Amino acid sequence: MPRGQQPGRPGARHLHQLSGALLLLAGCATAGVRPAIRSVIDPMTTLEEGVDVYTERLYYPVQADSAEEVRRVIRDTPKAGVEPQWQGKTRWRIKWKYTWGESGGVCRIKTATVDVLLHIVLPELATDAAYDVALRDDWLMYRARLEKHEQGHAEYALATAREIKAALLRHEAPSCSGMAESANAVADDLMQRLKATNEEYDARTDHGKKQGVKLP
Ligand SMILES: [Zn+2]
Numbered sequence: 001m002p003r004g005q006q007p008g009r010p011g012a013r014h015l016h017q018l019s020g021a022l023l024l025l026a027g028c029a030t031a032g033v034r035p036a037i038r039s040v041i042d043p044m045t046t047l048e049e050g051v052d053v054y055t056e057r058l059y060y061p062v063q064a065d066s067a068e069e070v071r072r073v074i075r076d077t078p079k080a081g082v083e084p085q086w087q088g089k090t091r092w093r094i095k096w097k098y099t100w101g102e103s104g105g106v107c108r109i110k111t112a113t114v115d116v117l118l119h120i121v122l123p124e125l126a127t128d129a130a131y132d133v134a135l136r137d138d139w140l141m142y143r144a145r146l147e148k149h150e151q152g153h154a155e156y157a158l159a160t161a162r163e164i165k166a167a168l169l170r171h172e173a174p175s176c177s178g179m180a181e182s183a184n185a186v187a188d189d190l191m192q193r194l195k196a197t198n199e200e201y202d203a204r205t206d207h208g209k210k211q212g213v214k215l216p
Helices: 067-076 133-170 179-205
Strands: 003-010 038-041 045-048 051-062 089-103 106-125
Touching: 045 133, 051 067, 051 133, 067 133, 089 133, 089 179, 106 133, 106 179, 133 179
Parallel strands: 051 106
Antiparallel strands: 003 089, 038 051, 045 051, 089 106
16 A cells, blocks of 8 residues: 655745835935844644644834834835835745545545744834824824734635645545645645735735725
8 A cells, every 4th residue: 555755845935015105205225233123933823733833923123203204214124024115024834744545446645734834024113212192003003904914914824724734635536646746736726826815815905005004
């Protein structure tokens, strides 16, 4: 009875970018001390048996004491791989592993596990930077809505991870030769669908603007 184990093959790495409000301020890329980016790693969570989620949140500091400064800093600050025109970003990577074997003349997937890695990059108003209550209120609303938008992308990735596990466990083939290719194709299709879903989400929400994401 042929049995095989496919070492986890990472799906294509899909990057997501959140477009920011159009900022038309004059550039002033002065060299200086690079502000520290804060990394928070969530405890690993198990979405369901065989689907584990690893999340890292990266916060880039916004040291500003006026709305104008906030907009300028968000444009100019190095932000953990987020291009200057974006304010936040969610990246995901989904990796799957499975074993298979023949039974009853058919090759079936026996076990399937999926890992989801999420990196969510968001701005963080430096704690001693803004004492202006109105600005802080605007910031809180902006940040909460931006985070909600990014979480929407993360949720699609999590849903896809569950779908990949279920689809792999349903997958069978007339013979075990070529099982790895056909099983990976099943998962790859779902990854492609995830990409399209996220593009549609950004089109529908105008990258969060229609969910109220608006810089102070
Ligand atoms: Zn988006």
